[in-house]
Amino acid sequence: MGKKGDLSNFERGMVVGARRAGLKWSEKGKPSSMRQSCGRKRLVDVRADRRSTLTQITTCYNQGMQQSICEATTHTTLRRMGYTNWKNVAWSDESRFLLRHSDGRVRIWRKQNENMDPSCLLTTGQAGGGGVMVWEMFSWHTLGPLVPIGHRLNATAYLSIASDHVHPFMTTMYPSSDGYFQQDNAPCHKAQIISNWFLEHDNEFTVLKWPPQSPDINPIEHLWDVVERELCALDVHPTSLHQLQDAILSIWANISRECFQHLVESMPRRIKAVLKAKGGQTRY
Known part of the structure; x- marks a missing residue:
């Protein structure tokens, strides 16, 4: 028999399903729509400063992140978002x-x-x-x-x-x-x-x-x-x-x-x- 804090097979399945759907498993055992809290932060919010250079955007994003990205990744992402330099x-x-x-x-x-x-x-x-x-x-x-x-x-x-x-x-x-x-x-x-x-x-x-x-x-x-x-x-x-x-x-x-x-x-x-x-x- 598992410990009190362990999850049952059913609960583990619910957690995996919730994560795949982009949801977060709450303490009450119910999935909640909080995708932004469990994913990486947004690469760039151009509404903040549309004059930012690729270097500035990349540096800002990499602050506090364990795994950094390069300027090429920033450029590719911005292009996919529809922005043209x-x-x-x-x-x-x-x-x-x-x-x-x-x-x-x-x-x-x-x-x-x-x-x-x-x-x-x-x-x-x-x-x-x-x-x-x-x-x-x-x-x-x-x-x-x-x-x-x-x-x-x-x-x-x-x-x-x-x-x-x-x-x-x-x-x-x-x-x-x-x-x-x-x-x-x-x-x-x-x-x-x-x-x-x-x-x-x-x-x-x-x-x-x-x-x-x-x-x-x-x-x-x-x-x-x-x-x-x-x-x-x-x-x-x-x-x-x-x-x-x-x-x-x-x-x-x-x-x-x-x-x-x-x-x-x-x-x-x-x-x-x-x-x-x-x-x-x-x-x-």
Whole structure:
């Protein structure tokens, strides 16, 4: 016969069942819903301080714990919780700059509350004289390479860009494999050979899931605007495609750190604005 404090086989079964269900066995012999008291403390409560770094979050969690976690575990957990560190995203896009163009100004009649009405917005038009197509990427940390594209970008050419430029940038900027690479849903980006290449390197960085026809989200669009304005402001305008390409490369290399870091830091506001507009146009 067991001691007075021993549990019967039935009671042991109830304890095991309660623990498996995430409950706690109370002194009165009844299970109670107190999951938080018997599990590890929550990794992070972002409502407390959303500006905390991975190091700060990890250090805070490890205080008083017998078994500590590393920053990689913290990053993985936050990602599963749905949080994105925009400083760890490398943005990319292609753009075409024309040798001859107008100042882009079109006058229209609109009411005071129609500034975002689709009927009052025009897409960018093209002019004669040819142009230069370029591909570029950047992150909060630095501007990436600007790659002139001498022909229409197809999957084969994009594979070379991924191998020669995306891969070294991501592995250098994010050696802990915690970086995200952003690309839109252009056909050459979604080709099977491209998907296979990114899959081969998914242990080094992650391809950011990107919604189709996403308005006003990619901050690199504003950097294209900077280049366009600087081209228009040149004292001596390019007269050949070669001169135009050199001017674009020079302007890109001199974009200030404050400029592109501010764009990345605007991402939470951009996302909020797009959600509020239900996918429509925003001030960005």
